[in-house]
Amino acid sequence: MNKPVLFEKMxxxxxxxxxxxxxxxxxxxxxxxxxxxEVIEKGYIPGIQKAGDLWESGEYFLPELISSAECMTxxxxxxxxxxxxxxxxxxxxxxxxxxxIEGDIHDIGKxxxxxxxxxxxxxxxxxxxxxxxxxxxxxxxxxNADFICLSSLLTTTMxxxxxxxxxxxxxxxxxxxxxxxxxxxxxxxxxRDIGADGYAENAMTAVSAAKKLI
Amino acid sequence: MLSTIRPKLELLSKELINKIIExxxxxxxxxxxxxxxxxxxxxxxxxxxxxxxxxxxVFITPELIQNCLDSTPSLIKMYDRNGEKEFVVGxxxxxxxxxxxxxxILDHDTGDQRKAxxxxxIRFARLTDLMDNxxxxxxxxxxxxxxxxxxxxxxxxxxxxxxxxPIVTGTFRVEGFKPMFDxxxxxxxxEQELLDKPLAIFDACPSPALKWSNLTTQSLIDSARAGxxxxxISMGMTGATSPVTIAGTLVQHVAENLGGLIICQLAHKGxxxxxxxxxxxxxxxxxTTPMGAIxxxxxxxxxxxxxxxxxxxxxxxMGLSDAKVNDNQAGLESGIGSVLAALSGVNVISGPGMMxxxxxxxxxxxxxxxxxxxxxxxxxxxxxxxxxxxATDLFDGFTADTQFLYMPHxxxxxxxxxxxxxxxxxxxxxxxxxxxxKNSAERAKDKVKEILQEDIPSTLNADIxxxxxxxxxxxxxxxxxxxxP
Numbered sequence: 225m226n227k228p229v230l231f232e233k234m235x236x237x238x239x240x241x242x243x244x245x246x247x248x249x250x251x252x253x254x255x256x257x258x259x260x261x262e263v264i265e266k267g268y269i270p271g272i273q274k275a276g277d278l279w280e281s282g283e284y285f286l287p288e289l290i291s292s293a294e295c296m297t298x299x300x301x302x303x304x305x306x307x308x309x310x311x312x313x314x315x316x317x318x319x320x321x322x323x324x325i326e327g328d329i330h331d332i333g334k335x336x337x338x339x340x341x342x343x344x345x346x347x348x349x350x351x352x353x354x355x356x357x358x359x360x361x362x363x364x365x366x367x368n369a370d371f372i373c374l375s376s377l378l379t380t381t382m383x384x385x386x387x388x389x390x391x392x393x394x395x396x397x398x399x400x401x402x403x404x405x406x407x408x409x410x411x412x413x414x415x416r417d418i419g420a421d422g423y424a425e426n427a428m429t430a431v432s433a434a435k436k437l438i
Numbered sequence: 439m440l441s442t443i444r445p446k447l448e449l450l451s452k453e454l455i456n457k458i459i460e461x462x463x464x465x466x467x468x469x470x471x472x473x474x475x476x477x478x479x480x481x482x483x484x485x486x487x488x489x490x491x492x493x494x495x496v497f498i499t500p501e502l503i504q505n506c507l508d509s510t511p512s513l514i515k516m517y518d519r520n521g522e523k524e525f526v527v528g529x530x531x532x533x534x535x536x537x538x539x540x541x542x543i544l545d546h547d548t549g550d551q552r553k554a555x556x557x558x559x560i561r562f563a564r565l566t567d568l569m570d571n572x573x574x575x576x577x578x579x580x581x582x583x584x585x586x587x588x589x590x591x592x593x594x595x596x597x598x599x600x601x602x603x604p605i606v607t608g609t610f611r612v613e614g615f616k617p618m619f620d621x622x623x624x625x626x627x628x629e630q631e632l633l634d635k636p637l638a639i640f641d642a643c644p645s646p647a648l649k650w651s652n653l654t655t656q657s658l659i660d661s662a663r664a665g666x667x668x669x670x671i672s673m674g675m676t677g678a679t680s681p682v683t684i685a686g687t688l689v690q691h692v693a694e695n696l697g698g699l700i701i702c703q704l705a706h707k708g709x710x711x712x713x714x715x716x717x718x719x720x721x722x723x724x725x726t727t728p729m730g731a732i733x734x735x736x737x738x739x740x741x742x743x744x745x746x747x748x749x750x751x752x753x754x755x756m757g758l759s760d761a762k763v764n765d766n767q768a769g770l771e772s773g774i775g776s777v778l779a780a781l782s783g784v785n786v787i788s789g790p791g792m793m794x795x796x797x798x799x800x801x802x803x804x805x806x807x808x809x810x811x812x813x814x815x816x817x818x819x820x821x822x823x824x825x826x827x828x829a830t831d832l833f834d835g836f837t838a839d840t841q842f843l844y845m846p847h848x849x850x851x852x853x854x855x856x857x858x859x860x861x862x863x864x865x866x867x868x869x870x871x872x873x874x875x876k877n878s879a880e881r882a883k884d885k886v887k888e889i890l891q892e893d894i895p896s897t898l899n900a901d902i903x904x905x906x907x908x909x910x911x912x913x914x915x916x917x918x919x920x921x922x923p
Binding site for chain 2: 336
């Protein structure tokens with residue numbers, strides 16, 4: 225099968241949210257020693273971009289968008305280690321530490337943001353829900369993260385976002401590690417007030433906000 | 439006289455109810471629930487349940503579920519602050535209360551949402567006190583002029599000080615229970631009197647799917663032991679945190695709530711529990727949780743029917759809207775929700791005043807919703823046979839000139855058969871023009887101004903007030919706050 229046809233198949237697999245097919249094609253690409261950076265750029269990325277366009281135009285709703293993102297992520301899980309083995313850069317857009325703040329065990333919004341960022345080429349370290357503020361910072365230092373994404377669904381944990389920024393300032397890390405905030409009670413005014421570098425009201429705007437931060 | 443039929447909405451067949459309950463039992467036994475609280479895990483262990491300690495997962499047998507259902511009262515009697523008026527929470531009795539725990543208030547003057555402060559909370563509590571069709575108050579808004587850590591006890595403190603109605607509230611931290619309980623005891627005079635005449639309901643929300651967090655579990659245990667009714671607020675979001683089908687979400691809802699009910703019964707056999715919820719039809723375009731969606735109301739009505747089948751008191755978040763201002767959407771969603779809730783026989787209906795996905799409260803909306811609640815309550819009183827014969831005697835000697843307006847029969851019954859609203863417009867066009875062509879939101883604003891004084895005095899006896907203040911102040915000081923606003 226020639227390359228354009230294969231790329232088209234990869235793209236369709238992502239658009240249609242066919243995870244099995246996306247993984248199968250990725251595995252085949254590895255076995256056939258295709259140039260994997262090209263596979264990602266010409267096969268998979270156009271797929272997630274198209275899914276994003278369909279979301280923007282109102283044709284795709286969350287279940288389609290998220291299953292496309294999941295396809296993208298699972299294909300990348302197969303391709304990335306191979307690229308690394310070959311000593312090639314994986315062209316990560318940036319390293320992100322994400323989680324829901326301690327006291328808050330709601331993580332649906334955070335999960336949406338994590339999968340959209342991952343699907344769009346960010347390297348995600350997801351700390352899960354109910355995460356201590358110190359953990360965000362220590363993990364970021366450990367992996368040399370570009371930014372931290374903080375989610376809180378509760379007003380009671382929202383103040384943690386402010387606290388984290390203070391902690392970063394105390395440790396003289398503020399500015400080096402950027403902070404993006406989100407969650408149901410959070411708005412742009414709050415983000416400005418606490419001095420966050422970025423704010424996103426949903427998973428799609430999180431991607432463009434994250435790209436701006438890099 | 440013929441007896442009056444209470445109009446009723448039932449969405450589920452008996453077979454579907456049984457199937458949903460059966461599947462909830464299977465989930466509780468096979469998948470189990472997560473309980474992130476060591477005391478509760480201890481209780482489950484004592485009851486002989488299988489526990490996976492590392493995942494904090496408890497597997498519950500059908501026998502234990504049945505035992506706990508058997509020991510849960512089917513009816514609770516709540517009392518107002520004075521301990522005089524009794525409210526039955528059970529059967530098909532319906533009581534409205536303002537939707538709880540908003541983070542903002544709609545400022546009618548600017549049209550914007552803003553953070554609320556102590557003064558807003560006082561005004562809201564007082565206004566709730568004055569609303570005829572709203573039986574209970576709730577700790578409806580969070581005050582921003584105190585640190586969040588003590589906002590649970592502080593909102594209860596203000597509610598108790600400025601409103602005489604029974605109160606729906608809840609804790610935000612494990613340590614919040616003690617001061618809140620102490621305030622309730624201070625009002626009643628002793629723990630026994632609080633037990634005899636419950637004044638507050640404590641909400642406790644499991645985290646979908648199937649998880650009871652440390653805080654909410656502790657609230658269940660503490661409330662059960664104090665005889666305070668726990669309102670179980672399961673809140674799956676279809677297709678996001680619960681199955682996308684309505685029936686599927688009902689299965690999860692029943693499993694989560696039964697988990698909570700069992701924790702209450704294990705903590706204290708016979709503890710009062712209200713089977714409630716705040717589920718929603720998750721919007722797949724916006725990623726939001728619309729409370730005014732018809733499917734949200736169908737889930738609410740559905741689990742209410744199941745809870746009634748299980749002989750339990752019920753609650754739902756209904757009669758609220760996702761609109762951002764008091765517009766058509768606010769009225770229609772609140773109207774449909776209130777009517778469906780009343781027809782479903784939901785005992786405690788949390789909704790009035792609330793908008794924007796449970797995040798905002800509005801004084802004006804509360805006044806409009808009071809009218810809506812009045813209509814819903816009237817509807818479920820049904821059509822009664824008042825006289826025998828019903829009407830033939832009124833037509834004795836009937837001529838073309840006979841009018842009903844001056845008949846004693848009219849005067850005798852019109853106020854019982856018909857209700858009169860405060861905000862709904864029933865003026866003639868010309869008169870409406872002469873009043874300034876105001877829409878319902880503007881009339882509601884006028885009404886709020888008319889009935890709320892500038893300085894609102896506490897309606898509570900001075901000694902008890904002082905006692906409450908001491909409890910509140912001590913709680914504040916423990917959390918590094920030296921004085922109250």
